[in-house]
Amino acid sequence: MNFKNIMLHKTTVVAFLFLLLLVTWICGQLTVNNDDLQFPVMIKTSTTCQTTATSNTSELIVFTPSKKIAKLLTESLCGDNVVAKQYGSVIGYWGYRTADSLEFVGKGIADLILAKNNIMAAFRAESTYNYQPVVGFSNYTAFFISSKEKPRLTKQYFLDKRIGLLDYPTSRSGHILPKQTFKELDINLANLKITYASSHNELRDLLADGKVDIIASFWKESDATRFSKNYITPLSNNIAGTRWYFKMQQNNTDLLCAIQSHLLNMSKDQTLHYYQNVKPYWSCNTKSVSFIKGLGDE
Structure with missing residues (x-):
């Protein structure tokens, strides 16, 4: 088979495969209902x-x-x-x-x-x-909240405690103010046992379930059913x-x-x-x- 025939043969094969692919795609379009391709929104926001x-x-x-x-x-x-x-x-x-x-x-x-x-x-x-x-x-006040004792604002007190904070760098009561307090007490964050939560309610659950010893948050009326108001220590007043x-x-x-x-x-x-x-x-x-x-x- 000479070179010209070889090239003609290859061109014919490619053309056949292309036509086969085209026919397959057209058949697919005719048989598939477009409504089946509309995926539901999993999370509505x-x-x-x-x-x-x-x-x-x-x-x-x-x-x-x-x-x-x-x-x-x-x-x-x-x-x-x-x-x-x-x-x-x-x-x-x-x-x-x-x-x-x-x-x-x-x-x-x-x-x-x-x-x-x-x-x-x-x-x-x-x-x-x-x-x-x-x-x-x-305006509101930020607190350290414990379930068993009133938190003390001393370096030695926090070093052996499990602490719950919010995983939101912009949260004043659950992130900014407690970390400022640790800095003022000359505590290296690497030496603390910190558990981060995604919400204030999750922080309260951690404390109620005994998974942390202290949390940083605000105090609300319903907290009195789970914790003692005698066991809270203010961090800062008049937070906007x-x-x-x-x-x-x-x-x-x-x-x-x-x-x-x-x-x-x-x-x-x-x-x-x-x-x-x-x-x-x-x-x-x-x-x-x-x-x-x-x-x-x-």
């Missing part, structure tokens, strides 16, 4: 609702660490007349990790967000995106509470006041006293909307 302005494509974006709050607030805002004049839908996102908050704050994605003021300050969100506080929760921030890139005071009203009403239905004790940052009872000076970090 948002909820959406429509306002009465169905033809408006603008979206009001809300972010909160709580799925329950995201759903309640989203539905509440969708039924508001002021919101409907400006938006066609409201999307509520939730995320439990600090990284989720950082994503929404750092990129200015959310129009309304529940966040800590130290995160907002770290990204200069108020100057970059003009995020303004709308309502704020009361979490706040709702509104991205006010226009002087949109109608929407600001509408949102503040919904947040205040929603706080009344919260089970924890801390979340019921909320303060507005704006005076919306007069024709001239004004910031309430002096509220700040009191």
Whole structure:
């Protein structure tokens, strides 16, 4: 077989294989239902609702660490007349990790967000995106909490203790303040037995189950059913509470006041006293909307 015939033979084989592959693909497309290829969303992290302005494509974006709050607030805002004049839908996102908050704050994605003021300050969100506080929760105190004795703020005391901290570098009560205390006591973190938890509730479970001796957190009313209030030692007072921030890139005071009203009403239905004790940052009872000076970090 000469060279020309060899090349012709190889070309014929390649062409045949290509046609076979093409026919197989076409048959597959005809027999497979496209609906079978739609994979379900395994983890849902948002909820959406429509306002009465169905033809408006603008979206009001809300972010909160709580799925329950995201759903309640989203539905509440969708039924508001002021919101409907400006938006066609409201999307509520939730995320439990600090990284989720950082994503929404750092990129200015959310129009309304529940966040800590130290995160907002770290990204200069108020100057970059003009995020303004709308309502704020009361200041609180950070504690070392034990189940068997009152913690002592001495170097020797902590060296043989199993300690529970939050795995969130931005958490003041569960991470920043206890580590500051250890530094002030001249304790090398490498010499401590530290267990990191993903939430304050997980910290409490670790302590209640005897897996750690001490945790760093805040004190809430329900803690008295599991631990003794005699066995807590304050780390720092007057820590600024979490706040709702509104991205006010226009002087949109109608929407600001509408949102503040919904947040205040929603706080009344919260089970924890801390979340019921909320303060507005704006005076919306007069024709001239004004910031309430002096509220700040009191």
